[in-house]
Amino acid sequence: MRKTLLLLVPVLLSACTYGITLDDAAKNVRTAWGGDVSGCRDMGKVTVSVQDHIGPVDRNNITVRDELEVLARNQAAELHADTIKPLADPTDGSQPWGAYQCGSRPINPQARPPAAPNNGASPPGNAQTFPVHGG
Numbered sequence: 001m002r003k004t005l006l007l008l009v010p011v012l013l014s015a016c017t018y019g020i021t022l023d024d025a026a027k028n029v030r031t032a033w034g035g036d037v038s039g040c041r042d043m044g045k046v047t048v049s050v051q052d053h054i055g056p057v058d059r060n061n062i063t064v065r066d067e068l069e070v071l072a073r074n075q076a077a078e079l080h081a082d083t084i085k086p087l088a089d090p091t092d093g094s095q096p097w098g099a100y101q102c103g104s105r106p107i108n109p110q111a112r113p114p115a116a117p118n119n120g121a122s123p124p125g126n127a128q129t130f131p132v133h134g135g
Contacts, residue, residue, distance in 0.1 A: 020050065020067045025077035031069060032085040032100075040083060040100035046075040052093030065090060072097040 048071035052064050068090055076084045081099035088096055 020070050022070050023074045023077060026070075026073040028082060029073040029076045030083050031073070032083050032102075035085070037083060037085055037098070037100045037102060040102035043076070043079045043081040043099040043101050045087065045096060046072055046079070046084075046099055047094060047096045048072050048075060049094040052090070064093060065095075068093075068095045072099075075099070 048068050050064055050067045050071065052059055069084075072084050072086075072095070076082075076097070076099040079099045081101055083100040083102045084097045085100065086095060087098050
């Protein structure tokens, strides 16, 4: 029984979302994964963070990336942006995003890039969320 419980702990921890939800205003913010935002108005930059591991256990990489996107969309809505684009890959549970006002202009969206493998390179500790406004 003890081995079964120990095997389930990482699975349960990797599925946690920590109550991160998309705000109503952010539902209209779209993500330009590889799209051209050169014709859009730059509204600033947001940097969001989530916990990417709990103690020695790394959280699911896809879950972490999804949470970062939700937080970035929430922050972009506060800047009155309607589009976000990742400026870099996540590092230690933190990721910078550009926030843009594109209106109804098509952004030539591309498929979402595949999640990078979680190689366990993150140092132990707890990540905190600190939104950064401006740009």
